[in-house]
Amino acid sequence: xxxxxxxxxxxxxxxxxxxxxxxxxxxxxxxxxxxxxxxxxxxxxxxxxxxxxxxxxxxxxxxxxxxxxxxxxxxxxxxxxxxxxxxxxxxxxxxxxxxx
Amino acid sequence: xxxxxxxxxxxxxxxxxxxxxxxxxxxxxxxxxxxxxxxxxxxxxxxxxxxxxxxxxxxxxxxxxxxxxxxxxxxxxxxxxxxxxxxxxxxxxxxxxxxxxxxxxxxxxxxxxxxxxxxxxxxxxxxxxxxxxxxxxxxxxxxxxxxxxxxxxxxxxxxxxxxxxxxxxxxxxxxxxxxxxxxxxxxxxxxxxxxxxxxxxxxxxxxxxxxxxxxxxxxxxxxxxxxxxxxxxxxxxxxxxxxxxxxxxxxxxxxxxxxxxxxxxxxxxxxxxxxxxxxxxxxxxxxxxxxxxxxxxxxxxxxxxxxxxxxxxxxxxxxxxxxxxxxxxxxxxxxxxxxxxxxxxxxxxxxxxxxxxxxxxxxxxxxxxxxxxxxxxxxxxxxxxxxxxxxxxxxxxxxxxxxxxxxxxxxxxxxxxxxxxxxxxxxxxxxxxxxxxxxxxxxxxxxxxxxxxxxxxxxxxxxxxxxxxxxxxxxxxxxxxxxxxxxxxxxxxxxxxxxxxxxxxxxxxxxxxxxxxxxxxxxxxxxxxxxxxxxxxxxxxxxxxxxxxxxxxxxxxxxxxxxxxxxxxxxxxxxxxxxxxxxxxxxxxxxxxxxxxxxxxxxxxxxxxxxxxxxxxxxxxxxxxxxxxxxxxxxxxxx
Numbered sequence: 001x002x003x004x005x006x007x008x009x010x011x012x013x014x015x016x017x018x019x020x021x022x023x024x025x026x027x028x029x030x031x032x033x034x035x036x037x038x039x040x041x042x043x044x045x046x047x048x049x050x051x052x053x054x055x056x057x058x059x060x061x062x063x064x065x066x067x068x069x070x071x072x073x074x075x076x077x078x079x080x081x082x083x084x085x086x087x088x089x090x091x092x093x094x095x096x097x098x099x100x
Numbered sequence: 101x102x103x104x105x106x107x108x109x110x111x112x113x114x115x116x117x118x119x120x121x122x123x124x125x126x127x128x129x130x131x132x133x134x135x136x137x138x139x140x141x142x143x144x145x146x147x148x149x150x151x152x153x154x155x156x157x158x159x160x161x162x163x164x165x166x167x168x169x170x171x172x173x174x175x176x177x178x179x180x181x182x183x184x185x186x187x188x189x190x191x192x193x194x195x196x197x198x199x200x201x202x203x204x205x206x207x208x209x210x211x212x213x214x215x216x217x218x219x220x221x222x223x224x225x226x227x228x229x230x231x232x233x234x235x236x237x238x239x240x241x242x243x244x245x246x247x248x249x250x251x252x253x254x255x256x257x258x259x260x261x262x263x264x265x266x267x268x269x270x271x272x273x274x275x276x277x278x279x280x281x282x283x284x285x286x287x288x289x290x291x292x293x294x295x296x297x298x299x300x301x302x303x304x305x306x307x308x309x310x311x312x313x314x315x316x317x318x319x320x321x322x323x324x325x326x327x328x329x330x331x332x333x334x335x336x337x338x339x340x341x342x343x344x345x346x347x348x349x350x351x352x353x354x355x356x357x358x359x360x361x362x363x364x365x366x367x368x369x370x371x372x373x374x375x376x377x378x379x380x381x382x383x384x385x386x387x388x389x390x391x392x393x394x395x396x397x398x399x400x401x402x403x404x405x406x407x408x409x410x411x412x413x414x415x416x417x418x419x420x421x422x423x424x425x426x427x428x429x430x431x432x433x434x435x436x437x438x439x440x441x442x443x444x445x446x447x448x449x450x451x452x453x454x455x456x457x458x459x460x461x462x463x464x465x466x467x468x469x470x471x472x473x474x475x476x477x478x479x480x481x482x483x484x485x486x487x488x489x490x491x492x493x494x495x496x497x498x499x500x501x502x503x504x505x506x507x508x509x510x511x512x513x514x515x516x517x518x519x520x521x522x523x524x525x526x527x528x529x530x531x532x533x534x535x536x537x538x539x540x541x542x543x544x545x546x547x548x549x550x551x552x553x554x555x556x557x558x559x560x561x562x563x564x565x566x567x568x569x570x571x572x573x574x575x576x577x578x579x580x581x582x583x584x585x586x587x588x589x590x591x592x593x594x595x596x597x598x599x600x601x602x603x604x605x606x607x608x609x610x611x612x613x614x615x616x617x618x619x620x621x622x623x624x625x626x627x628x629x630x631x632x633x634x635x636x637x638x639x640x641x642x643x644x645x646x647x648x649x650x651x652x653x654x655x656x657x658x659x660x661x662x663x664x665x666x667x668x669x670x671x672x673x674x675x676x677x678x679x680x681x682x683x684x685x686x687x688x689x690x691x692x693x694x695x696x697x698x699x700x701x702x703x704x705x706x707x708x709x710x711x712x713x714x715x716x717x718x719x720x721x722x723x724x725x726x727x728x729x730x731x732x733x734x735x736x737x738x739x
Contacts, residue, residue, distance in 0.1 A: 069507060
């Protein structure tokens, strides 16, 4: 049986983009791009798991959870206010929907 | 044997059985009921049994007239979804079988059967036919509530899905017409006689790609195309909500995995859906509306994973679909149990159900922990695979958005379980009915407990699911220290913040319009445009014509006695007048005439059709029998 449904190939592995912030910093202080490329190759060779810079921070999930909670509280407040203001302009269906 | 056909035949036979029982069979009412109920249980059981016997790489070529079709195609991907579809279908039928009437089961069988038809379709035409039946059957399920708001919601559901179906059909036609050569099964050239012309593969032209993606996107509840979901699900009977939470969106997820893996747009749309759904879910007061918005959010996870591409991404999306079917079905079952006993689903009016309804509360808590992705529950497993897929793909935008959505999910289900089941609500103690609340019947409890057990089982032993995934999965250590510490940080901090700031999340009466707001604004604007601007232009146009004719007569020296405009036109002066008169004629004869004739034809047809309603059961049975023969004939032609 032929495989009629091939899954697309994994996108090319490009660590350059991931650590772009750090690489730019390194480039800025004088290293050239060839050396950056060499570091990438080494990382590939030794099968290093290259993390984005914020994942290296210890406990970034704590910051994520705090930010997430604050974000949702803020958005709910803003959206609730907006909806309360606007719902009077919608005439039909609102009353019947409210009952539900 | 196609498991979908068992359900579809089951629906037809159930109608036939009901009609026969009513008049012809000399049985007591109880025995008639038992006969129907036995049949209702046996049909999904048979489908379940047959699906578990299916082997991947089964292909059944068939022919409808001259069109070559692949009516039944089984591989690892659709079989994976097929297992959970038939299993949950069987459990939902048990859940509903003491509550609902036979009509519910007829439409449920049609719905489940058509979903399985979509799942096992190997070509676009079969896919489309079952897709359209799948759009119709839930509409009838919504209408079964027999209330005005359900009627309206059903129509809105139908309109959305018919638009989706039209987009899909347009895409399929373009795909058939422009599919390039060389895509055949063998080395045969492309032609309509070749099954390769109809193969269900990623669309090959840009336009068909976009149209089919949008058509599938309606069912997957892509943002802007999603409003039917939170609108319709809470307005259906609660048993129908359980059923609908499983099939429509998950069939679309399967279609995306089949046709659009690795599409960037799909990945970002999924991440957006995850955030959007959870944000609106947090604002809801109605249990089922909260759960409906969470379907958008959780489907967003699956869509994002599929959009990431690679074997890992598709596996992650499908594993999450399976887990989601379990815990979302369970959440809707728990909400349904509360509605069944209390007739109430507003979180602001609920609470302290743990003592009165312990089984429902436990199952709701298990499902909530699963959907939130707490370790040891199945949501944790599939969310870890999705995170791994995003990580492997270096798509950290999607990764972060999904992590953010998981914070929102945990907050929503803390709200759902705390305010709905666990908190002390003093206002309830005064209600005399509250003390009489008791647990739901056994037929509702058993499916809930079975699904809760499966949520835990697939969380503790993920190999159950991983071993049947369509692509081999690398060794993943779900319960590694890194994963557990990460999850603990997110969930414990969120839990703490929830209890410190729970008045912000407290449920209260709030009507959320979502994008409906804009759609309704557009509708009101259109009505305003017709009533004011277009009506004024129309009046001005009519007045102008009336004034133009005497002016034209005067200009070209035509007296009132001679006064025929035709003469003037013949003289070559009245292009405007001629045009105006013709437009007027067209308006009267064609547009008004068409409307009048269609109206009168429908009235005449209705008068004739009334005669069919004889009231004699033999005639109805005869009609059903003829219908059955036609169905069999079509199926024979297909085979």
